[in-house]
Amino acid sequence: MPRESIDLLITGAAEVATARGSTALAGDELGTVGVLEGAAVAIRGETLLEIGPEAELVERYEASEVLDAEGGTVLPGFVDAHTHPVFDGTREEEFVLRLQGARYAEIAAAGGGILSTVRGVRSASREQLLVLLLERLDRFLELGTTTVEAKSGYGLTTEDELKCLEVLAEAARLHPVEVVPTFLGAHDVPEEHRGAPERYVDMVVQEMLPRVAEAGLARYCDVFTEQHTFGLEATRRIARAAQELGLGVRLHADQLTPLGGARLAAELGAATADHLEHVDEAGMEAMREAGVQPVLCPLVPLFLREPQEAPGRALVSRGLAPALATDFNPGSCYLQSLPEVASWAALRYGFTPAEALTAVTLNAAASLDLGARLGTLEPGKQADVVVTDLPNAQHLAYELARSPVRAVVKRGRVVHARGPRPNWR
Numbered sequence: 001m002p003r004e005s006i007d008l009l010i011t012g013a014a015e016v017a018t019a020r021g022s023t024a025l026a027g028d029e030l031g032t033v034g035v036l037e038g039a040a041v042a043i044r045g046e047t048l049l050e051i052g053p054e055a056e057l058v059e060r061y062e063a064s065e066v067l068d069a070e071g072g073t074v075l076p077g078f079v080d081a082h083t084h085p086v087f088d089g090t091r092e093e094e095f096v097l098r099l100q101g102a103r104y105a106e107i108a109a110a111g112g113g114i115l116s117t118v119r120g121v122r123s124a125s126r127e128q129l130l131v132l133l134l135e136r137l138d139r140f141l142e143l144g145t146t147t148v149e150a151k152s153g154y155g156l157t158t159e160d161e162l163k164c165l166e167v168l169a170e171a172a173r174l175h176p177v178e179v180v181p182t183f184l185g186a187h188d189v190p191e192e193h194r195g196a197p198e199r200y201v202d203m204v205v206q207e208m209l210p211r212v213a214e215a216g217l218a219r220y221c222d223v224f225t226e227q228h229t230f231g232l233e234a235t236r237r238i239a240r241a242a243q244e245l246g247l248g249v250r251l252h253a254d255q256l257t258p259l260g261g262a263r264l265a266a267e268l269g270a271a272t273a274d275h276l277e278h279v280d281e282a283g284m285e286a287m288r289e290a291g292v293q294p295v296l297c298p299l300v301p302l303f304l305r306e307p308q309e310a311p312g313r314a315l316v317s318r319g320l321a322p323a324l325a326t327d328f329n330p331g332s333c334y335l336q337s338l339p340e341v342a343s344w345a346a347l348r349y350g351f352t353p354a355e356a357l358t359a360v361t362l363n364a365a366a367s368l369d370l371g372a373r374l375g376t377l378e379p380g381k382q383a384d385v386v387v388t389d390l391p392n393a394q395h396l397a398y399e400l401a402r403s404p405v406r407a408v409v410k411r412g413r414v415v416h417a418r419g420p421r422p423n424w425r
Contacts (some may be wrong), residue, residue: 019283019357026320062212075388076362083149137175162217180219189230221242249265255300297333298349313350346398390404
């Protein structure tokens with residue numbers, strides 16, 4: 001009997017490990033990961049066709065390309081649900097200041113922090129920002145990330161915010177990493193509006209958001225909800241305006257202070273509340289009742305040398321469905337590795353390796369409303385696959401400070417194999 005033609009067959013795996021389904025896994029179900037030993041993965045076009053015993057699939061299919069996992073573990077493509085990748089210039093001087101005892105808010109009040117990156121972005125051309133962004137997407141790909149939520153937020157004028165979002169759109173067109181754009185014009189109040197912050201809120205609501213929505217440059221609107229940036233009432237106004245324009249809402253919530261951002265996220269029906277280092281019991285319960293997903297960034301408090309970290313285990317115990325993210329940015333977490341995040345979620349929150357895997361795959365995809373297409377290895381879903389050299393899926397969290405990625409498949413095509421640079425060009 002002739003074999004069926006397919007485009008790609010992944011063989012030689014110790015195991016294939018994946019969560020299943022299209023919606024986020026919450027509470028006790030977070031660690032529900034299926035493991036198939038000795039399985040192969042068949043791909044046709046952009047779609048995962050079948051997962052099954054290797055001998056059966058080798059007999060059934062004639063593949064144009066065979067990718068040998070060489071005894072490693074095959075996982076879904078990682079999804080980073082919170083990043084800030086459009087910037088020019090880094091902030092290592094602030095890193096040193098924090099090592100010497102300075103706090104995040106103190107640095108920001110002295111003109112550093114977000115506003116220092118704003119100055120770099122405003123002076124950079126689209127071309128400069130695009131080159132830098134493509135390099136960063138290369139690194140994401142090398143580390144197994146196939147989809148990123150990517151925020152603007154370092155322009156803080158209408159034209160500079162549009163510039164950043166246009167750069168994200170162009171990078172998404174050129175690069176295999178899938179980009180989910182988020183407008184974060186409400187990241188901080190720029191220097192020219194510090195004397196009248198309500199005037200800047202007016203600009204975000206009346207000018208920036210309509211322009212962004214009209215151009216179709218963002219799927220979400222985010223707000224950095226803190227007393228020194230945008231308080232609860234300003235956040236509510238910006239988020240409601242975004243929703244009226246058809247954008248989803250994500251919030252930086254209760255990161256530096258217990259302001260009540262999680263409760264506001266629930267009131268708004270936001271997709272996510274991110275960070276949550278200072279979330280209280282009422283905030284957790286409100287999020288659970290409203291179906292708001294937590295997006296946790298476990299390396300950020302460490303990087304900022306802040307003593308308070310998110311109550312990751314408590315959020316799971318209360319029936320929420322967390323995603324994990326890097327929060328890659330030049331100031332508060334200069335990190336692009338979701339395997340490293342998985343390790344720190346295990347060590348800081350007590351997540352099991354299976355819970356961490358779900359949180360960087362299915363739950364992260366679901367937080368972006370992409371769970372029906374991404375986040376798991378199942379027939380009919382998009383073929384986004386990470387081939388690692390790990391002997392089993394538990395090693396994803398167990399191993400520290402090393403990339404385990406051997407090869408990456410995006411939309412059914414091998415776009416990276418271990419080497420000095422991705423081979424997608």
